[in-house]
Amino acid sequence: MKRKYWLYLLVVLVTTTFIAACNSNEGKDTATSSATKDLYTCSMHPQVLQDHPGNCPICGMKLIKKNATPVALNNINLETLLKPTNEFVVASLPVTTPQENSVYIPVKVYGTIEADTRAMGNISARVSGRIEKLYLRYRFQKVTAGQKVVEIYSPELLTAQENLLFLSKSDAQNTAFIQAAKQKLLLLGMSSTELNKVIATGKPLYSVSVYSKYSGHVHDAGMIPNTSSMNENEMNNAAPVTQELALKEGMYVNKGQTMFMIMNHHKAWAALQIFPNQQSIIKKGDRVQIIPETDTTAVINGTVDFVEPFFRGSSKTITARVYFHNMDMLTIGSQVTANIFTEAKNGLWLPQTAVLSLGRNEVAFLKSDGGFLAHKVTTGIRSEGKVQILSGLSAKDTVATNAQYLIDSESFIQIASK
CATH class of the missing domain: 2.40.420.20 (conserved putative lor/sdh protein from methanococcus maripaludis s2 fold)
Known part of the structure; x- marks a missing residue:
């Protein structure tokens, strides 16, 4: 009986020892596995944990090892x-x-296309008189150089023609006076064709034609329209483009009065708005690439031709002008995007x-x-x-x-x- 008891006790001790050894080895394996696996966290956001180095998804700081030894800062009291x-x-x-x-500083700016005022021409009355025939009827009507725009009856011109005819008949040998009379008619606006016609027929012309020296569009009649006969609704409903010109047949004009203003839309400039933090680096002569919003394929290359030395209205941006030939007839007033390539700083x-x-x-x-x-x-x-x-x-x-x-x-x- 004692032998069975001691044999049973020996089996229990051996089994217990074996199980304890297994548990000890498993704990060692687990500890070893945990020790070899590093965790990375953010010093600003400790809730971020990753098993690989990288940047914090919240603030972007570089992750550090969770159990890493703190960096020692020496000489800190x-x-x-x-x-x-x-x-x-x-x-x-x-x-x-x-x-x-x-460093080359590319500057991206925005602006608009404006008419080049250097391409503007005025058609003025050289004599006082009455408009007998008007060939321009509405604003922005196309005009070409040499086109007849108006016929004027002028007592002054009529008198000058009669003086020329009188000299030609009564004193044909006085070439100096005759030449002076011809020159006066030319200066008063009569064309050489009309002058030759007066001399050939011996009869004065009661109306003299005025021709345009410019090509473009009628931009403004140069006169203030008489709106006293128009009610308020008619004035508000009339579009500026379709409004008729203020000049009418039968009206009288004075010597030197501007009858028409012709604007050539084939010449234009891009007015680019430069913000204060960019104004110190934009200089005349900088290369510019302009992209119109109406046609992004029509890239315009040019240079900064003029920087306006003043602010427009209440704006705090200055305007840089880029002159170009508007051969594609881009709409005046349309928006553009431009890249200005400045010098290296x-x-x-x-x-x-x-x-x-x-x-x-x-x-x-x-x-x-x-x-x-x-x-x-x-x-x-x-x-x-x-x-x-x-x-x-x-x-x-x-x-x-x-x-x-x-x-x-x-x-x-x-x-x-x-």
């Missing part, structure tokens, strides 16, 4: 740690240095993320022992993700690549500068 964040920030972040480069350049704007001031975080020092800088041009540093930094300085990570909105009130 208690006084440094107690400094306000507007003076010193203890942190370990990626850094960069200002780069001395020549030399200077120190930083990523825009490295500079923080605080209203009137701008700061970069200068690398110092164990942390970053808030440092005031003066910036210039901003383009393509870069900012020009005018003062406050040198090419030997090191600053934080992203200044946003070092800002404390509640305590960052003042700027510490050297």
Whole structure:
């Protein structure tokens, strides 16, 4: 009986020892597996956990190992740690240095197509008289050079013709007086064809034709329409393009009065609006590529021909003109997009993320022992993700690549500068 008892006890002890050994090996395997598997988290958002390195999906910061040993910051005393964040920030972040480069600044602007006022011509009355025949009836009517536009009866012209005929009949040998009479008629607006007709027939012309010296469209009659006979509804419903000209047959005109203004729409300019932060880099002669909104395939290449030295109305943008031949007859007043290619700008350049704007001031975080020092800088041009540093930094300085990570909105009130 004793032998069976001891045999039973021995079996129980062996089984228990075997099970304990198995559990111990499994625990070791699990611990070993857990130890070899690293977890990565974000220092700003500890709820983010990944089994591989990368960037935080929330703030974009580089992930760190969850069980990594903290980076040791040497020479950091208690006084440094107690400094306000507007003076010193203890942190370990990626850094960069200002780069001395020549950067080409492409500027994208918007504008409109306007008529070139240099291509404008006025048709004026050289004598006082009455309009007998009018050949232009409505605004924006097409006109070509040499086209007859109006016939005028003028007592002055009639008298000058009769003087010429009298001299030709009574004193044909006095060529000087006859030539002077002919010249007077030409200066009063009579054409050489009409003058020869008067001499050949011996009879004066009661109406003299006025011809256009310009090609284009009737842009404005140069007179204020008489709207006293039109009621308010008729004036509001009349489109400017379809409105008749103020000049009518039977009206009297005065010497020197502008009857028509002809605008050549084949000559135009693009008025490009330049914002204040771009005005310092846009110069006359810069190459421009213009894309009209009405026809994106009609790319216009030109240069900045003139920069207007004033603001239009209440606008805070200045206007740069690009003259071009409007052979495709793009609509006056239509919108355009333009790319201005400026000259290369030399200077120190930083990523825009490295500079923080605080209203009137701008700061970069200068690398110092164990942390970053808030440092005031003066910036210039901003383009393509870069900012020009005018003062406050040198090419030997090191600053934080992203200044946003070092800002404390509640305590960052003042700027510490050297």
